[in-house]
Amino acid sequence: MHRLGGVPLMGHALAAGRSLDPDRVIVVAGHGAEAVRKAVAKLDPEAQIALQDQQLGTGHAVAQALPLLEGFEGKVVVLYGDTPFIGADTLAALVSHPADVVVLGFEAVDPGRYGRLVVRGDTLDRIVEYKDADEATRAIALCNSGVMAADAALLRDLVGRLGNDNASGEYYLTDVVGLARQEGRSAAVVTCDEAETLGINTRAELAAAESAFQARRRAEMLENGVTMADPQTVWFALDTFIGRDAIIGQNVVFGPGVTVESGAEILPFCHLEGCHVSAGATVGPFARLRPGAELGGDVHVGNFVEIKNSVLAEGVKVGHLTYLGDAEVGERTNIGAGTVTCNYDGVGKHRTVIGAEAFIGSDTMLVAPVRVGNRAMTGSGSVITQDLPDEALGLGRARQVTKPGLATRIMQALRAAKGKA
Template identity: 50%
Template sequence: MARTCLAVVLAAGDATRMKSSKSKVLHTVGNLPLIAHVTRAAAAAGVGKVALVVGRDAELVTDAAGAGLDVPVTPVEQTERKGTGHAVLMARDVISEGFDDVVVLYGDAPLISPDSLTAAIDQRAQGADVVVLGFRAADPTGYGRLIEKDGELVAIREHKEASEDERAIDFCNGGVITFSGPEAVSLLEAIGNANAKGEYYLTDIVEIARVRGLKCVAIEAPEEDMMGCNTRAELAEIEQVWQARARHAAMLSGVSMIDPASVFLSFDTQLGNDVLIEPNVWFGPGVRVGAGAVIHAFCHLEGADVGPSAVIGPFARLRPGTELGEKAKVGNFCETKKAKIGDGAKVNHLSYVGDAVIGKAANIGAGTITCNYDGQNKHLTEIGAGAFIGSNSSLVAPVRIGDGAFVGSGSVVTMDVPDDALAIARARQETKPGRAARLREKIAAIKALKSASRHQ
């Protein structure tokens, strides 16, 4: 039978150092709240339930932790801050439901990987009663040290309390601890607070377990996995690490990036094979890019579905609801929103297309806009297959341009245009010979009068 595992995620901190109006764990990395990164990693590692220890913004934190998750999340409130051991014990009732393993995670450490968690759970399955994730630090100053003897973990020593020999150890406590579910409540209740801060430290569980004859081990994980967030500066550092991981994974999957460091991805960005991304491109949530598409430099995409072999930009903005067909084009300085653009259709220059459906192989001329908003409501513009919209046209919705129709440049279209019709909606040009010279003379005279009056 598969092992059962509970994750206890600590997310009740006040985040004072963040200087924020919201809980620290609601801040985002890759456009996903920190807490959601943690719960998703736990679920991917096989955790069957999450006990979420909450405080500030409890309801919002719980919602963020469970969004898109296929395992249940049970919130438990921590009203007093008495240390990590006390925080975990707040989940006593959930722990008592009975699990083979209990793993303690931190809501402000979003880089923890499923692989690291799986390795810890596997150690439990192989007979260890307590498993601590550690990392090798180039500079271990300030970190708790993992003290080992004969292949087992004997203690976690805080830096201030460590001897000189112990401070020389570079194997440091990462904070993530997995322990026996049947032993969990008893071990947690045995943690005392006889220390300078009068707090209950979860790290004491190692020595308590050793006294009871239980086996404790430490396993190594990447230092990045253990990175926690206490300040906005640390949040930015974590974002950089997460982005580097996401870009690397995308490139291994067949995506080309000319300047990876200038490309920013979201947690749910989907990129097909042979996609090419030029420098300075930002992907917001909800973007899917089909195989062979090209995203030119300085583009901003959010909530958009880009079809295979489509071409975007440079300097294009695709807003939520944009759907591009195969080989469609959205060119430089164009903006789209809630627009379905058919296969092979082109919106190439300086245009805005919002609340619109554009048929296959239609051509939208430079400077065209869909006038979709009347001050209170949005209206639909429909442009048929093969239609041609001349440059600098305004299409006042609701309006339909038929299949194969032409709209003359500079038109303001307020009525439907039938299939294969030509619509011209602009004033007739008048040319007055010699009038320009007289107009210049008049303008110069006015300017001279103004200049004279200023000097009087």
């Protein structure tokens, strides 16, 4: 559930699994299962949840998923929620291998406490957990990532025969290799770079993984033709999409669900999440786009502007110091500084609809639900509580009263009172 690239770690595993276009996706949830269930509903609504009440090992975890695989014929791939970097090409190689059981391995610079893969020729003979390995086996550098692919029927049979006679008293999924070999079934290893198999076990490892993820995404963006003035200060989410020739300024943060089309520009110090920015639009500096913000072509959103759940049509200009929430704004409308759509009454949200080529004066409060017509105008400082028809001027402010000389007399009286005090 810890976040990497703006989404829970398991979101990366789910995305990798989805690259295979699988028939079914099953998430085994144990500790914190309810939180996992809610997160999966957002990340992958079609995924099913298998509950592991007791955490008795990886083999036991897979056993909890087997009832949800009833009737399925094909290969089953086992991934891990805390291993976020395994790539689509690696998984494709894993499932395309003809062996009955295929394990993903890697050559470790420091094998440490990883399980070791014991190979004879091209055949994987067995997997030995570090706790159960002798010194000769611990000297092997080929390590087990835990990721595995096997035929569904074979996996059901082998997992059903797992025992827990080992140093941890757990049911190891790794033991299916030995069981398969005893039956004369084939087992093999597909290898990948060690960086792909990085598992996250501590806060320090999570921070290191975030750094690695961001470095990779920055390199991908540059390679794909995105211009970044200072790449090290730009942060991406797992699903951030930015088109070629877009320009990204310094210190920009992309949360989940952002699409920026080719030719758009995001100026420095902006935060975007769950939004779409069309070609030719400019955002910022110091702007915030929240979920549901849709910016049309050539829209300008300036400094200290916040947009939430609102659609801005082509050519709209929102210069500065404005909040637009639950709004629809027509083409080429100008929104003055300090405008607020008052969309929340303490219970429900209400929409504001502004027509095309309207002019909203500075410091206008639009009290939703309200509609402003095409080419209509509001006077600066107005509180608009009623619909405005096309081409009308709306004024909703108190009449100014002028008292000649009163300012001087007030200041003199205040100074005199202060002197006496």
